[in-house]
Amino acid sequence: MNVSTLVFDLDGTLSDPSSGIVNCVNHALEKCGYESRSAQMISAEIGPPLDLMFNKFIPDLTETQISDLVVAYRERFVVDGYSQNTLYEGIADTIDALHKSGFRLGVCTSKPEPSARKVLAHFKLLHYFQFVSGGDIGIAKQSQLTDLLDKKLIDTDAVMIGDRGVDLSAGRNNGLRTVGVLWGFGNRDELSAEQPELILQSVAELLTSFESVSGAFGKG
Numbered sequence: 602m603n604v605s606t607l608v609f610d611l612d613g614t615l616s617d618p619s620s621g622i623v624n625c626v627n628h629a630l631e632k633c634g635y636e637s638r639s640a641q642m643i644s645a646e647i648g649p650p651l652d653l654m655f656n657k658f659i660p661d662l663t664e665t666q667i668s669d670l671v672v673a674y675r676e677r678f679v680v681d682g683y684s685q686n687t688l689y690e691g692i693a694d695t696i697d698a699l700h701k702s703g704f705r706l707g708v709c710t711s712k713p714e715p716s717a718r719k720v721l722a723h724f725k726l727l728h729y730f731q732f733v734s735g736g737d738i739g740i741a742k743q744s745q746l747t748d749l750l751d752k753k754l755i756d757t758d759a760v761m762i763g764d765r766g767v768d769l770s771a772g773r774n775n776g777l778r779t780v781g782v783l784w785g786f787g788n789r790d791e792l793s794a795e796q797p798e799l800i801l802q803s804v805a806e807l808l809t810s811f812e813s814v815s816g817a818f819g820k821g
Contacts, residue, residue: 603758606731607699607811608746608772610763611710611717612647613785615692616724619644621678621685626654629673633666635659647786648765650711652738671738675716683719689784691804693726700729702812707755709745709771711736742771750775760798762807763787769795780810 612618623644627637638658646654655670656662662670674682700706706729710717714735721727732754734745749755761772764785772779773795781792781800792800799810 604704604760604811605758606705606707606755606760608707608709608749608755608759608761608777610648610761610765610768610785611708611712611720613764613787614762614768614782615696615708615726616686616688616720617785618686618720619647620687621682622647624685625674625677625682628677629655629670630658632673633669644786648711648763649767650736650738650740667738675713678716679719683716684723686720686723688724689804693724695804695808696726696729698808699811704811706730707732707734707749707759709734709742709749709761711742713737742767743774746771746775746777764792766791766795769797782807 609615612622619640623640626643630637646657651671651674652667655667696706708717708721708730712720712735714733717733717735718727721730721733732749734749736742736745746755746761750757757776760778760780761768762780762782763769764782765787769779769781769792779795779797781787781795781797783789783792783800783802784804789800801807801810
């Protein structure tokens with residue numbers, strides 16, 4: 602099987618943003634007059650878009666209330682939230698090795714593109730990626746991948762790699778092969794339900810799975 606592009610989710614796949622997201626979410630909740638939430642509760646919802654997270658914490662929010670929360674979140678994120686973030690061990694070396702092996706790399710994240718680029722630049726990874734697809738409120742990751750296909754930035758030989766079920770379902774519903782990773786925020790049951798080609802236990806398996814011609818995939 603050929604692989605034209607490796608498309609990575611960002612949060613929970615390349616980096617652990619827990620600290621920054623927890624602080625930004627609670628900043629937004631408190632500024633808008635709501636109770637803060639525990640780090641554990643917030644971390645369990647990292648991955649899908651912010652509006653879904655806020656709606657889960659506070660049902661029946663209006664569009665205006667959601668917008669206010671998102672604006673408050675982002676005002677904190679651009680100051681210090683983006684840097685309260687940690688690359689998973691081995692990710693930098695793995696991305697470098699995949700790039701040197703000739704793989705074309707991209708990012709598809711629910712974060713807005715400027716925020717995603719800021720995070721990747723902070724970790725000195727931005728130059729490895731041919732594109733960064735960012736989302737926004739009301740834009741599903743499935744639609745982002747469809748847009749990448751329509752613009753011919755990827756084709757159906759691309760592979761979507763992510764830590765949450767939403768990453769894998771977005772890829773599968775666009776006819777892409779998918780790979781789940783277990784070092785992020787999703788668990789094996791969540792990922793298995795989306796029937797990925799592979800579920801990886803460790804960052805080291807990213808390189809061995811894609812670089813070896815005897816592995817599950819072969820380069821295009």
